[in-house]
Amino acid sequence: MTVGPDSTTAxxxxxxxxxxxxxxxxxxxxxxxxxxxxxxxxxxxxxPRRHGIPAKLFVYEVDVxxxxxxxxxxxxxxxxxxxxxxxxxxxxxxx
Numbered sequence: 001m002t003v004g005p006d007s008t009t010a011x012x013x014x015x016x017x018x019x020x021x022x023x024x025x026x027x028x029x030x031x032x033x034x035x036x037x038x039x040x041x042x043x044x045x046x047x048p049r050r051h052g053i054p055a056k057l058f059v060y061e062v063d064v065x066x067x068x069x070x071x072x073x074x075x076x077x078x079x080x081x082x083x084x085x086x087x088x089x090x091x092x093x094x095x
Contacts, residue, residue, distance in 0.1 A: 010076040014039070014068075028057075032064070032073050040064035042077045 010016050010032060019029045026046040031038050043061045048054065064073045 011071045011073060014071075014073055014076070016076060026055075030077050032068075032077060034068070039068040040073055040077065 013034055014032045016030055016032045019031055020027075026048075028042075028044045028046070030042040030044075032040050040063055041061075042059060044057050044059045046055045047058050049056060059078070062074060062077065064077075
């Protein structure tokens with residue numbers, strides 16, 4: 001295991017980045033990259049609450065490319081704490 005550029009523990013060669021998919025600051029997208037190619041994602045939404053803890057994170061969808069499954073990527077995605085989004089990353093033409 002290594003620490004990726006966004007302070008995320010992930011399987012070797014995988015960097016997990018937090019991207020902002022739109023204008024809603026409560027919607028989060030975590031994307032694992034191998035080099036410059038995305039290999040999966042987690043889409044989640046922060047749900048505000050009236051009582052108790054201020055918010056909970058609702059995980060809406062998770063997927064990892066079949067070629068990258070059984071490597072601990074999903075576990076790393078779900079274990080990563082949410083923080084401020086990294087600058088947007090575009091998908092290179094070679095992926």
